[in-house]
Amino acid sequence: MKLIDGNETVVIVTGSAEGTSARDGPLAAWLREEIDRRGQGTAYRRAVVVPDDAWAAAPRLHEHPTIAVGGPGVNGASGHLAPMLPMVWSRDDRSFVQMATGAAGRHATLWGMDAAATREAVEAFVAEGLLATLLDRIWRAPAGQPV
Secondary structure (H helix, E strand, O other), X not given: OOOOOOOOOEEEEEOOOHHXXXXXXXXXXXXXXXXXXXXXXXXXXXXXXXXXXXXXHOHHHHHOOEEEEOOOOOOHHHHHHHHHOOEEEEEOOOEEEEEXXXXXXXXXXXXXXXXXXXXXXXXXXXXXXXHHHHHHHHHHOOOOOOO
16 A cells, blocks of 8 residues: 655654754654645545664655755755755854755755754744645655756
């Protein structure tokens, strides 16, 4: 049985270290619930949360739409994606949202200099309409395009 779809299911990646998981896991769960709500029960228009070590071990997941929560120092997916993604939002040089631009963009990183700043980045991603923009691209644009 197919559980996720590479074109529509969003993979939210958190750091796998114990402290990182405890801090960023609740943010990822909240973001997953928000994406699931916006998917309105449409098959595969939902999100799954995976730790960065599982994401790294499954190269097929790299092709899925991806949101990495936590900075490059604590999340391997952020470390992989951050050099490729432009900064689209920041506050006080502490909270950051990087996201692919253009119709084919399907990846984002949400992070901060500490737990509070990461929370601020995740909340801004939703409140500022960046999640809506990303989901519109994912759920309407053809898959298989570069980051």
